[in-house]
Amino acid sequence: MTLAENITTVSDLKTKYKVGIPRALYYYKFFPFWHELLTIMGCDIILSPPTNKSILEEGSKLASSEFCVPLKIYYGHVLWLIENHKDLDYIFVPRYVSLNKYHYFFSKFLSLPDVVRHTIKSPIPVLEYEINRKKRSNIESAIILGEQLGVSKEKSIEAYLKAMNRFNQYKEYMQKGNLFHDTMYYIYPNLVEKPKVKKQIDGDEDLSKQFPLNILILGHPYNTYDPIINQNIIERLKKYHVNVILLEQVPEEVFNQRVQINRKFYNYWNMEEELLQAARYFLLEARDKIDGILFLISFACGPDSLIQELIMRDFKKINIPFLNIVLDEHSGESGLVTRVESFIDMIRRKKYSNLT
Structure with missing residues (x-):
């Protein structure tokens, strides 16, 4: 079935x-x-x-x-x-x-x-x-x-x-x-609207094959999937020939083991635990599968602010690019687009510098 x-x-x-x-x-x-x-x-x-x-x-x-x-x-x-x-x-x-x-x-x-x-x-x-x-x-x-x-x-x-x-x-x-x-x-085709198919940006249509990128998006599902909150960030990344890796694609067994923050403390919050578990997986077992990380965080979210800092520090130690995007009702589309474009361009130049 x-x-x-x-x-x-x-x-x-x-x-x-x-x-x-x-x-x-x-x-x-x-x-x-x-x-x-x-x-x-x-x-x-x-x-x-x-x-x-x-x-x-x-x-x-x-x-x-x-x-x-x-x-x-x-x-x-x-x-x-x-x-x-x-x-x-x-x-x-x-x-x-x-x-x-x-x-x-x-x-x-x-x-x-x-x-x-x-x-x-x-x-x-x-x-x-x-x-x-x-x-x-x-x-x-x-x-x-x-x-x-x-x-x-x-x-x-x-x-x-x-x-x-x-x-x-x-x-x-x-x-x-x-x-x-x-x-x-x-x-649910009778309950949910059909997603709109958007074209990729003008340019080389084989760019994704020539210079592929894998970007991990970390964030709660309502930040990741509500296009009004995140200015349709997944579609924007796809338009730039980026393969987007999401929390739901992480192997299920990754979420079975708790994350210990240090020798004394464990994480307290439920959904933040999933973010930490996914981050640990890519940090220790699958770092070669990603070229960079986008962390989507809601403005005024205390738990996310703490977790984001912990994750960012760990990935900076192994030189994986990390971009934190804070979302609120005043977030401007142009500012977000500029930051994401610059982030993608920077990663692509870094990864394929020997080919240019």
Whole structure:
């Protein structure tokens, strides 16, 4: 069975509720799991549109100025769902606390359902789904979610197991080098828009074959895949004949071993651990597979700032070029493009200096 086959749809089931999902934050990581889980539980999924400037502006008006831009965008998506789908029964806002016994998600994710309830006034209730492995198993969390929807324990367990199977298939597909937006359209062509195909820049079309580059992008999925946040950086790199390596392409076993920062301390944050694990893999085992690193970080993100510094120091020691790009709602396109172009040109000249 391929990834796009046997997708559970509302036509297969008796729909009880219409549930809106904001296309932001961990939509870019967990949506295949959420979709399968909720659909089997009898929910018709309504997805907000891709982020646009209006969504960003509306979310920024509502959010605290100290919030990072991904959270502001999340607010904008919630507002869009409220204003454009007044018939929703719920808005799905998960509470990710921990995925294992060692780490926590950042505090703003821990409190996300509460903040949405008290900040955005709406008659549409929040459907909360808490993942907290320090407190309960994932199956227990699915059962609690099912209770909110009037679903039996047995049906909730079935939904969870099928959702995990779908999620594992999705991860395997992404690991082969498929990009997120292409994958989403492949799985959900009736729900997600077809990605636009962009041409490469003018010049030698064989440049990638003559002077290939492999650039690792480190960053949380919402920074990596939301084109409004990052000014469409993946497409820009592809236009410059760069092979982009993403977190999802790193071998799964890399993420099974914790990273020890020094003799005394381990990392505390869940998603930052993935960045450290990927960095360690390329630092110790696969440094010959990359020519440079782009680290995408949200302005005002404390954990990312610390992790970025640790990773940058390690790669500077082995002379692998590293560019840190800080993202916020005021990030200018021209400034980012100039920095990325210069970074790519510098790496290409350095790598192929003996051929020019």
